[in-house]
Amino acid sequence: xxxxxxxxxxxxxxARITVVGGTGFAETCKFxxxxxxxxxxxxxxxxxxxxxxxxxxxxxxxKEAAVASMRAALALGPQRGILxxxxxxxxxxxxxxxxLKKAIERxxxxxxxxxxxxxxxxxxxxxxxxxxxxxGMPVVSDVVKLxxxxxxxxxxxxxxxxxxxxxxxxxxxxxxxxxGLNEPHYPKLPEIMQAKKKEIKVIPMAELGLSGDEGCxxxxxxxxxxxxxxxxxxEGSAREKVEQLVSLLxxxxxx
Amino acid sequence: MTAELxxxxxxxxxxxxxxxxxxxxxxxxxxxSGEEGIKETNFGVITAARRKSDGYLFAFxxxxxxxxxxxxxxxxxxxxxxxVTAPAPDFKARPELQAAALAAAVTxxxxxxxxxxxxxxxxxxxxxxxxxxxxxxxxDCLKVDLDEGTVTKSHFSGRTTATLRLKGSxxxxxxxPNSVEPAxxxxxATLEIFQAPSxxxxxxxxxxxxAGGSGxxxxxxxxxxxxxxxxxxxxDNFQVLRECAAELGAAVGASxxxxxxxxxxxxxxxxxxxxxxxxxxxxxxxVSGAVQHFAGMKTSKVIVAINNxxxxxxxxxxxxxxxxxxxxxxPALTDVLRKRPQPE
Numbered sequence: 305x306x307x308x309x310x311x312x313x314x315x316x317x318x319a320r321i322t323v324v325g326g327t328g329f330a331e332t333c334k335f336x337x338x339x340x341x342x343x344x345x346x347x348x349x350x351x352x353x354x355x356x357x358x359x360x361x362x363x364x365x366x367k368e369a370a371v372a373s374m375r376a377a378l379a380l381g382p383q384r385g386i387l388x389x390x391x392x393x394x395x396x397x398x399x400x401x402x403x404l405k406k407a408i409e410r411x412x413x414x415x416x417x418x419x420x421x422x423x424x425x426x427x428x429x430x431x432x433x434x435x436x437x438x439x440g441m442p443v444v445s446d447v448v449k450l451x452x453x454x455x456x457x458x459x460x461x462x463x464x465x466x467x468x469x470x471x472x473x474x475x476x477x478x479x480x481x482x483x484g485l486n487e488p489h490y491p492k493l494p495e496i497m498q499a500k501k502k503e504i505k506v507i508p509m510a511e512l513g514l515s516g517d518e519g520c521x522x523x524x525x526x527x528x529x530x531x532x533x534x535x536x537x538x539e540g541s542a543r544e545k546v547e548q549l550v551s552l553l554x555x556x557x558x559x
Numbered sequence: 560m561t562a563e564l565x566x567x568x569x570x571x572x573x574x575x576x577x578x579x580x581x582x583x584x585x586x587x588x589x590x591x592s593g594e595e596g597i598k599e600t601n602f603g604v605i606t607a608a609r610r611k612s613d614g615y616l617f618a619f620x621x622x623x624x625x626x627x628x629x630x631x632x633x634x635x636x637x638x639x640x641x642x643v644t645a646p647a648p649d650f651k652a653r654p655e656l657q658a659a660a661l662a663a664a665v666t667x668x669x670x671x672x673x674x675x676x677x678x679x680x681x682x683x684x685x686x687x688x689x690x691x692x693x694x695x696x697x698x699d700c701l702k703v704d705l706d707e708g709t710v711t712k713s714h715f716s717g718r719t720t721a722t723l724r725l726k727g728s729x730x731x732x733x734x735x736p737n738s739v740e741p742a743x744x745x746x747x748a749t750l751e752i753f754q755a756p757s758x759x760x761x762x763x764x765x766x767x768x769x770a771g772g773s774g775x776x777x778x779x780x781x782x783x784x785x786x787x788x789x790x791x792x793x794x795d796n797f798q799v800l801r802e803c804a805a806e807l808g809a810a811v812g813a814s815x816x817x818x819x820x821x822x823x824x825x826x827x828x829x830x831x832x833x834x835x836x837x838x839x840x841x842x843x844x845x846v847s848g849a850v851q852h853f854a855g856m857k858t859s860k861v862i863v864a865i866n867n868x869x870x871x872x873x874x875x876x877x878x879x880x881x882x883x884x885x886x887x888x889x890p891a892l893t894d895v896l897r898k899r900p901q902p903e
Contacts, residue, residue, distance in 0.1 A: 318850050321715045429698040430686045437690035442762035463679045466771025466826025473763045483832035484825050520695035525722040535880030545881045546891045558840040558861045
């Protein structure tokens with residue numbers, strides 16, 4: 305099987321985000337592989353090993369700096385990578401979908417495409433759908449279980465109320481991974497060393513016939529979300545604290 | 560009022576309303592209904608869809624009973640209730656067919672913008688529709704300004720808030736449940752059944768739906784949530800929270816630490832890699848308050864922290880704090896709630 309995994313280079317979920325210039329942020333913080341994409345990489349590698357052949361290829365749309373996260377993804381087991389190079393951190397999902405499509409089509413015929421259900425920076429929750437649409441493939445996202453049998457996949461996705469939908473989907477298809485699909489392993493030192501030598505092909509976005517202006521949304525403003533301050537600490541015995549709490553919550557009309 | 564079956568491409572379906580529709584912006588709302596009828600969260604979406612200046616609200620119901628829904632949708636200002644269907648025997652089990660039918664309805668009724676609830680089902684269907692229509696899409700919006708054509712949403716796990724402009728029409732948005740308070744605005748609605756042209760897409764089929772565990776129902780839609788963190792100590796100890804939840808009319812959630820420790824299922828996890836919730840009241844019991852947890856609940860109206868560690872970060876970003884052992888505080892809360900005079 306030839307499996308493509310789309311990976312985004314994003315700021316660490318615990319990193320401090322400093323807004324710069326009203327629509328951007330200081331990119332000096334620590335960056336990581338988008339956590340949902342990490343599930344996708346792990347799953348692709350496991351499937352490929354079970355299948356006993358083929359190739360897993362990491363595809364990223366991002367800045368040159370994204371190579372660091374691609375190496376981290378390659379340490380989990382994929383054979384090589386493709387970076388579609390752009391100058392912007394925030395790409396509209398429409399642009400990303402088109403860039404991924406063109407990069408994948410130029411490289412080969414996928415049997416399966418895996419990616420995260422969303423990125424943790426712009427939280428778009430739509431790239432799997434847009435990519436599938438432009439490739440003419442079916443898509444299932446929020447996937448917590450994946451089994452491939454021949455030319456079809458059996459998948460489970462999370463739905464309301466903690467339930468799960470079991471779906472059957474034909475291959476090739478796009479899968480959006482979420483937490484629960486697997487537990488990504490910590491790469492061992494030899495895996496990290498090997499990853500440094502793996503091929504990463506860099507394609508400037510313009511070479512794919514894209515200007516970067518394909519987006520259909522535009523960031524007008526980015527602002528730090530105001531935090532609640534220090535909690536009002538309630539005093540007295542447990543009983544007294546709770547009685548005060550109930551009365552305060554009633555006053556706030558939330559009880 | 561009787562529903563009529565009308566062919567998809569017949570312009571006459573607009574009937575006497577044609578003139579009015581042409582002048583005003585048509586806003587569509589994807590209505591999500593369950594076995595218990597139309598979910599409460601839809602009314603917030605309809606309220607958000609009522610524009611200041613103009614707008615004609617269409618409610619789209621996929622494979623549900625549009626005639627039954629009509630009365631309640633009218634009270635929130637919907638002008639046309641559309642039952643969307645397609646000639647496929649297993650329409651309900653085909654997300655692609657549902658999306659194609661909804662996209663066809665959006666085109667047919669000249670909808671300028673489509674809104675829905677950012678629930679697992681809503682997000683999936685709206686993303687499919689936006690992809691089919693190649694339309695701008697913003698998921699999990701906290702606010703929409705239809706006159707300005709801008710929406711507000713979380714970035715970086717809620718640490719920043721982004722205002723985005725939607726370029727072009729139709730656009731598609733899902734709203735975080737409970738982000739807009741429902742407000743009635745009675746109107747008279749007409750009813751129509753829209754039968755989408757048949758398509759032969761059979762690539763995806765829902766084979767089964769597995770129900771969630773107890774206590775996990777409608778976490779994202781709950782008005783009150785009580786969550787247990789690692790300090791809960793065991794799966795059995797969640798009973799303390801469930802008893803309190805019964806008095807509160809609350810849903811029970813868990814932090815990632817509690818899920819990782821095996822005390823609760825991932826289905827009820829709140830946070831970055833779990834559910835995003837926005838209740839009126841969020842009570843965190845034995846939750847330390849990591850950024851990733853706040854990513855999933857920081858838009859709650861009131862946050863209460865119960866923790867026995869005075870240095871727990873959660874006390875630095877909540878409304879009310881109780882320093883104490885949750886196994887003492889929560890039963891006391893349950894007891895006080897049980898004994899308080901019942902509101903009218």
